[in-house]
Amino acid sequence: MSTSEPDPRAIFGERRHLIAIAYRLLGSLSEAEDAVQEAYARWYAMPPQQQEAVESPGAWLTTVAGRICLDLLGSARVRRERYVGAWIPEPLPGRTEWSDGPVDPADRVAMDESVNMAFLVVLESMTPAERVAFVLHDVFRYPFAEIAGIVARSPAACRQLAASARRRVRAAQVPATTAATAGQAVLVRRFKEAWEARDIKALVGLLDPGATMAADGGGLVGAALRPVEGGERIAQYLIHMAAKAPGLTLLERTVNGRPGLVAQYAGTTVTVAAFHLTADRITHIWAVRNPEKLRAWNADGVDGAAL
Template sequence: MSGGGRTAGLDGGDVGVLVSERRRLTDLAYRLLGSLAEAEDAVQETYARWYAMPPERRAAVRAPGAWLTTVAGRVCLDLLGSARVRRERYVGAWLPEPLPDRTEWGGGTVSDPADRVTLDESVNMAFLVVLEAMTPAERVAFVLHDVFGYPFAEVAAIVGRTPAACRQLASSARRRIGAAKAPAVPAVAGQAGVVREFKEAWEAKNIEALVGLLDPDAVMTADGGGLVGTVLRPVEGGGRIADYLLFIAGKAPGLRLLERSVNGRPGLVAQLGDVIVTVAAFDLGEEGGRVRRIWVVRNPEKLRPWGREGRAVGAG
């Protein structure tokens, strides 16, 4: 997990420190917001406020890293409040923005926001989806304390509540995670094997194999944002999911599936021509045996981190 750095001596001439702080702030903001675009906006706003201060005030800040974190946390808290309102008007289900592993694509630079997010278990899709169920204050208190290791006294300064209240918020967030009954995350190799079998069964249109890989109570949730065609409500049940996947296979004969990491875990991307049209993340059930959750992101605005392939084309 990422630690809470408190970098001293930050100024406009120290490019190395600026880059280091920007990576950490983007790490934090993405976990808080579930959106790389919104995270980048939050970090930009944080730096804008830093440089809006007179030089003498910046020089007087004893711990610039802590100052930047406090401001970024408050900006994210405000954005989370407005995001909840926007997502109530969102067409279909809203899912966090999936992140690629640039090493698999042979690209990416430090200037790309996606390359500033550390891909660990605190950004896997299952974890981020649970975070979405929290109140803004719960999410900020939990992520800052449990993920980034900030003491409740510092969390309180960001959330605007007492340390005791922030402790209660984090405790409530942990209960939400427990209520989600998330199983222990299987080893990457184990999940990769299941995802590969899933891909092969889908490509072979083998419904029996698909049903065998899916938990009977599996749920598939898709996010098209109203911009591309997809199911607006979750598809429930392994048999229904398998039927839907074969329906999609029939509609898009040129679709090609690729095994790729999605938020640090084995997943699949669907490519039509040279365009990535879908990114799918998976959650496996007990002992990593069957697929119990699939999150399918098709909203082209959320596929921008995947490169030029993220432009929209209409495959199913």
């Protein structure tokens, strides 16, 4: 290997960072893996002379992966218009829930406030260019001059995109991690106990009167096609579902860095629920039931990764 040839170990070491970026951009771990894999495929398809001419392979890979994600976000909007029911970002397990063995790729996604479900749902409301500009600048601290090369806009335009995205985040009132996690753990436990006791009054008391619950079955399993709105309606719906599924076991688990619940049937995870709370009441519940989004929660994993 010549002294100017990029070190393969250093190049592969960028994968952790690239997976973290791609998951936040796409809201899907499997799609993030595919995007990063494609970026590496393009790198290794270049002749050695072109690789040696790249001043920063990490920056090159980030740019290429960012462009791939930007294209995927554009096509995803079309696909999600045809999606059966609500589309919810793919939930991530916490490290304590992962099985023994390799933790790549989910270990690549740092558990901070930029992966909590409420934050990811806000990202879904952004345009593809807004999302790329905001995630790269506000989460990963990339300068707008570099982001401009990914979204094909001027640095000033990228600054405006990030500012617009920032306003969406502020409007959604996504809470800070530490305070939200402490209060959420208590509420989630009480919610679990009320569900197990089939105590509709207790459930109503834990839910904000204007709460909403969305379920993602992807047309593959049963799930409410439209969000259930109102604390009382959600409580009634949950009690109804409990009566229809007597064999379910509820477990307290970390979901995207926050306290959440996992429903298992015969040892297999069939639902992962993430929560958002305001003023000591649950305001949003996101229940992911699509089995394609739950592979990281079950023993078979994704591409051999035990999570």
